Amino acid sequence: MVGRHAIGCEGTHGVFPQCNLTCKPCYHSSDANKVRIDGEHTVREVARQMAYLRARRGPRGHAQLIGGEVSLLTPDDHAAVLHVMHDHGREPMSMTHGDFDYDYLQRLAVGPDGRRRFTRLSFAAHFDSLMRSRRTMPRPRTEADLHGPRRAFVQMFARLRREHGVRSFLAHNMTVTPANLAEVAEVAHAASMMGFSMLSFQPAAFVGDDRRWDGSYREITNDDLWTQIETGIGTRVPYAGLQFGDQRCNRTSFGFMIGSTWHPLIDDTSPHDLAARDTFLTNLGGITLGGVPKWVAALRLARGVAAHPHVVPVGLRYARGLVQRAGGLGALRHGRVWPMTFVLHAFMDAADVAPAWAMLQDDQVSEDPHIRATQERLQACVYTMAHPETGMLVPACAQHAVLDADENAQLRTLLPIIPVVADQCTCSTAGVPTLDGAGHGSSSNTCR
Numbered sequence: 001m002v003g004r005h006a007i008g009c010e011g012t013h014g015v016f017p018q019c020n021l022t023c024k025p026c027y028h029s030s031d032a033n034k035v036r037i038d039g040e041h042t043v044r045e046v047a048r049q050m051a052y053l054r055a056r057r058g059p060r061g062h063a064q065l066i067g068g069e070v071s072l073l074t075p076d077d078h079a080a081v082l083h084v085m086h087d088h089g090r091e092p093m094s095m096t097h098g099d100f101d102y103d104y105l106q107r108l109a110v111g112p113d114g115r116r117r118f119t120r121l122s123f124a125a126h127f128d129s130l131m132r133s134r135r136t137m138p139r140p141r142t143e144a145d146l147h148g149p150r151r152a153f154v155q156m157f158a159r160l161r162r163e164h165g166v167r168s169f170l171a172h173n174m175t176v177t178p179a180n181l182a183e184v185a186e187v188a189h190a191a192s193m194m195g196f197s198m199l200s201f202q203p204a205a206f207v208g209d210d211r212r213w214d215g216s217y218r219e220i221t222n223d224d225l226w227t228q229i230e231t232g233i234g235t236r237v238p239y240a241g242l243q244f245g246d247q248r249c250n251r252t253s254f255g256f257m258i259g260s261t262w263h264p265l266i267d268d269t270s271p272h273d274l275a276a277r278d279t280f281l282t283n284l285g286g287i288t289l290g291g292v293p294k295w296v297a298a299l300r301l302a303r304g305v306a307a308h309p310h311v312v313p314v315g316l317r318y319a320r321g322l323v324q325r326a327g328g329l330g331a332l333r334h335g336r337v338w339p340m341t342f343v344l345h346a347f348m349d350a351a352d353v354a355p356a357w358a359m360l361q362d363d364q365v366s367e368d369p370h371i372r373a374t375q376e377r378l379q380a381c382v383y384t385m386a387h388p389e390t391g392m393l394v395p396a397c398a399q400h401a402v403l404d405a406d407e408n409a410q411l412r413t414l415l416p417i418i419p420v421v422a423d424q425c426t427c428s429t430a431g432v433p434t435l436d437g438a439g440h441g442s443s444s445n446t447c448r
Contacts, residue, residue: 004281006244006344006382007060008064008382009063010040010053010090010308010386012385013066014067015081016067016068016072016073017029017032017033017035017041017046017408018032018035018072019068021097021134023132024132025206025401027347028068029208029209029404029405030405031405031409031412032068032404034326035417036416038047039073039077039080041414043081046065046081047084049386050084050390052386052387053086055088057393058089060288061089063090063091064092064094064095069096069097070095071097071100073108078108082118092122093169093171093363095173098127098150105396106160110164118166120168121167122409126174128174129141129142129145141188144183150153150191154196168199168324170197170200172194172200173201174200176201176219178217178219181220182228185231186231192232192233193279195342197344201327201343203222203344203346204217206351206403207353209239225308229344235261238253238264239253241273245383248373249345249346249348249377249382250382251343251344252341252342252344253268256385259335259376263326264427279311280315283304283308297384312358346396347397348374348377350400352395356372356374357398359371378398381397385399390436
């Protein structure tokens, strides 16, 4: 797909590395929580990175606002960053653990004047039982323990649409280890019915803070995980029809739900589906349909079809087969229909990425088959970070495995967290003994 209809995804880095959860594994470097959140820095750096991505990769793209926990930004700063990303032709997706309340979401979407700032918001929320310190579920024992927070997250956006007319696209992310692999099927089944439009699963990798690693991560294969997804959905989930990047890294299957049943848009065993795919990519793949008003997209598509009229019968055959596969027009008319995409992202271990990336910078191909495979995956990466200061576009695995640690160490100097000492505290009577400036117990004061 990349280069034929898509450019892949983009992400921010070094803009707000801090997070307020304690997860295992944690992909942040050990310095990430020693950098303060600073709205001006975030807006400025995101603007610089987005401008470079637009110059290098074109006027349209999908970019993730990522680097730490996005809800630690104030709603105003968060909104300002999203506007910057839109201004540079990017469709932003805010990456979060989802542990914020409706008041924050409303203040993000609606300005102080009561007018909505956005007509649509995109969020990807990460929920899994490996995460700790969530306010509503500090130490989940099973994935099912998180179904309440999952539903509550989706319901906030449903309320936002009812009250303010702001639409949303919601994705669900889950890190998978041997500890929760057997629960993936249950999560896939339950979450597909909650209101998410994408379910993304990531086998854990040895990246980030090694104090939070576990030696058993690599017992999971991509096939193990995909089998769990198919078990939960109750049908085959074909992914070979549309490929983004290296299949060792990514599996993607677009489709839609009708009631409780999922149907793929492209069945990789159907000759009609594959013919329709190839005809579209060859004749209409260069048409940008997203990020423009619907009437503009319709005109672009109509112009493309007029220039290539032979696509019409191919498209009709495909559409007829898709409707039949979904149970006929009756099923489409009477059942609730919504999009549902399944994704697997397999990140690579830092110990493999570091030498592979270093050799790529010297235009060297490794003779070690394992490192060579890592180089191939880095070269095919579809998730890119911008480094305008060096003129580089960096694969996300190289960013997190190689560059994040030094970047966050520098941010500690640029954006230090100023320690609070006792004589700077604002105290209130609360009946709880605390320490005074000399380190002695004080009576009935609480330092805030």
